[in-house]
Amino acid sequence: MIRDTQSSWASTLRHDVPASLVVFLVAVPLSLGIAMASGAPLAAGLIAAVVGGIVAGALGGSAVQVSGPAAGLSLVVVDLVHTYGWRATCMITLLAGAVQLVLGVFKAARAALAVSPAVIHGMLAAVGVIIALSQLHVVLGGSSQRSAIANIVELPGQIADLHGHKVAVGLLTITVLALWTRLPKRVRAVPAPLAALLVAALTAWTFGWDVTRVDLSDTVTEWAFPVLPQGDWHLVVAAVLLVALLAGCESLLCSVAIDGKHGGRRVDLDQELTGQGVANMVTGALGGLPVAGVIVRSTANVQAGARTRWSAILHGVWVLVFALGFGWSIKLIPLEALAALLVFIGVQMVNLGHIRKVHGHGEVPVYVVTMGAVILLGLAEGVLAGLALAALLALRRLTWVTVLKREDRDGRLHVTISGSLTFLGVPRLTHELRTIPAGAAVDLDLNIDFMDNGAFEAIHSWRLDHERMGGTVDIDELHDEWYTLAASGARMFPVKSPPKAPDRWWLPWAQRRRRPARPVVPLDGASGQEECQLTAGAREFHRRTAPLVRPIFTELARKQQPTHLFITCADSRIMPSLITASGPGDLFTVRNIGNLVPRRGSEPHDDSVVAAIEYATQVLGVHTITVCGHSGCGAMAGVLSGGVQAGSLPGLRRWLRHGDHSLATFIETEGDRLHGGALDVLCRVNVQQQLENLRTYRKVDEQIRAGKLELVGLYFDIGSARVHMVPPLRPPLAVKTDRRVTAADGQF
Template structure:
């Protein structure tokens, strides 16, 4: 597909969808910030064109963001809007300096729980203020006052503004569930339909007001008449929060597409340039916005052309159709902001932080933002995160289980330091004397004080007639300390070794498979259980179909560093894909299920070195006689269709086989249709067992090239 064709088919329609969403959001955010409505539109135009052209995240869409509403409102109250515009312009220069200094990733060092807690708090502040506007009143000066006054506002008499607002909320909630048309976003439908209703009934409500000559009435930035310390705090606050929000959004957008990854330092420079221009033109601060960006990706955008063009559409609309925007009731925009604000409080994130025991950080940050101010809330969140880290670093989990009369298992996991010595001694002291005790250590760290505690207890317990066996999983802190070299040694992780290597671990009381299962349930199951529970509840959503050989030396999830739910695997002798319509249909069934039902976007055929199936095919091609292969295996291999270029090069024959199976894949109608629609891509790989290195198979020549730069060294 040519660049022009891709632009017309993908980026142009996507830009229109994003433009339709950006108009109501930009107006609403400006209103909630206490800024001129034109400032929100200026920021949307500049964010689209400047950040879109210069940023490092091609599919990210920038503009005024709800996450900065509280900060901007406070800045406007302190310095006036002309002063705020100057502060925004300087904040952009700070962002450029951060990007030039290559500190893009440093901004991501802030705990995600703090960032999302901050956004949740901001969302609640926005909702609490805008609900007063939707109910026909006026917001108070703080979230706390808004909460106190809300019951009276709800009980009071309301005008048609409230009905228009409630109708807007209803459309925003139910429209996406009822209609899947991407060209009709819920925000646009809600604003247009409620505006039309207000006009039809002649409602006497407050509406949007824009300058008659937008270009002539742009607000010029003016340096604030305030102490430099206060100005510096405002500049750094906007620069840091805008940077973090933009970079988090860029990272999130990367997960939504298969295109080029974001260059975070360049993205900072682009965002800084956009903020400087926006401030100079009298606009709001600009950030990357996940709502508009995810919509951009979902609408089919492939390049930065979509983000840039959406800014052009907004500029044209403001200059040519400002009168239409002035028919929009302010209560409708308030309702849009209420829904946007509440959606910043993500239940999925709350569940995630609960599972990872970071909910206190999230809650403290959100509550701090609501009850105090943004900087205090973030500071409280960071302090909470630091306390949680220190608490985790000094805590371990100790469990005592009686497996049989006189037979005890003690499991100690986490970090074991001298701080835990007293609790450890107390727990071990609860064991009855004279028993057989197996101590299983799952440790990230063991210091000398805790080591001495275990060692002294072991010696004392064995003197009273008991027996103690120390067993370590994943690392060998205790045994290294016993040998006098704590922290020096290395060992193969238990789950990488084969069964035969680890049979003696359980004193050969069980078979190799049973020992492996017991090891999984003991050491791995607790780690993967939450992920597997989610997959069991939500169903599988694999990213790709992985067709590879049944060879026992090849472990797909290990060589791709993937986990449960990532790969939909098909394994057979020789990683063969019989052509469509051949006798065997099992592989074809898997292909159709993966593409048509699971909606995977990639099929990979992976061969490997030393493949017995390829050797059998090579012998057959060389005219060898006396083959001992059975009829079923002979018939199966005959479906490969492979033609070897050089029978003297076994590795090349293995890649020839992978190349041929890619050709066979394209004989399937479902594969051809999905590939033609741009929903599916095919790739070939070759794994060298000796080198433990993966190669990509060239789809044109069939040659193998190292996948990673490190592999090529």
């Protein structure tokens, strides 16, 4: 017990204390800047940083998240300060903390994760734009306006009336922030915001520039209890809920995001929301800004090596010590430098990475609408607009119906309807079905997980009309029999069909969900006491796959008509049907060690590969022969070692003699690459040589020259799961040319 305690304290001293100092250096300038953007006393930012670190750090559910004043809440706070005054805003913060506390106690935290990230990212981007526009006026020596539109309108006049020293300090601060990430790593150990403010302050003091300065020496110790807001209580309640929900959502989403950056204890969302609630009650009572989890400080905490909540707590302690003992030093910081810091932060809040993420899921409209509405209408209105659009898009996706039609070779029309069939999709469904020609033979696949009465009536009426006009309709339901049950008058299922677990047949046995061994009922005459992997796989095939592929195999049972002869290695990691996306009857496959094709008349004599080539080209009439090698081939390693690696396997040593021509070609064309990656280069050259070996057979060469047969070389990189084209050593109708193989050749 004592040893564990000593180990814990040693870990804290080694990891958490240094990390807390880094976060402290980041937190001080950001807290001052956010307080300035919020229209609050600058001391309120430091109070929020202290409370967020100590209270939220100690009581929250995340081990490494750092809380404090958040830029995303500044737009709400500045509006509350203008409407109710600062002390009433503190009361709203206190009440919002109580709401968060209640929500956390009642385990409501996970509900916040239902908010679309596109709305959150759009809101934060809009807040960033508004902060940047408002503080740009301060950088230029003026004052910010009440709205983003007003700031844009007043900007040309502000630029025309520049204030030299103030503008110089702002530009210097932004320049340092922009260039800091390009400096050596040792220099970047000092956080960029702190470095920028120090450079600006020292430069202004050295040259005696006329700038606006801030003094916190007296205001830190001043305190007055918050007062109740005066005005319409409906609006006050709405403000309390807005602060509570925005701060709570930002904290919870931040904690989830930061969980992916460390390997420690996972976050308890309800405890986190409870801790945030207590912290907001305390910061409101002490006259601080609202508190939330902050991604910038949390990321800096993780990157600095923090392991436990002690880092966040200690960072709050350092901020408190600084505010009480060194608050006088803040008067050296120019106000324009803080404004420039805010402009830089605001621009960074428009994160292009977030735009790319939401674009991949078709949620850019939600992002843009939220961002535009927040800028033009206000924070609450913008968030509501974004949520409404996100809900509409989600409803559209849930009710979207796809109808795919294709005509088979025998003239039958194959139609697949996918999605959740509700009355909302009936117009599209009816339009697509009416385009089917009268009298056509139709195979209708219903790949659906729900069907309401309106959708059933649409499909059933079309079917009756189509059959009345002489057509035929064969319906196959891939999930539950929604149509069949409705047509028979049986009771329908009350909810959507649960999705079936994917049949992950491509995974190795060792990586599939293990099942306990069980006694075996003999399978096709086999016997055994315990079911092995192969018999279990056969049973799985009979249960899941056989019903789906039986029609195909029934047709293939009469005759095989492959189009490709596929020669590849016997290596267990190579699955021809998987890497070529081919199906039953497509590939006539030959597998051997090293994917070797013995040259005509070579020793030791081998008829198995020759027999397969003859049968494929002269009986089956394939039009392509593919040789597929792979990375790290053991056979080629044996060839490269001169047979030494074959050890005491005489049969293998004799077989590998067929690879001597590959080794000779490798030495001739790639002799300067005998070291470093030689094996994989030989594996590629071996594919080229086997294509040459195929042409030593007269019938094969004649078909190639007649244009009836094509040779293709493939190389499968196992590590990256990528298939590459390998060019032949000589074109089909040309003389042999030297060709160096590179890793980029023919990459799909």
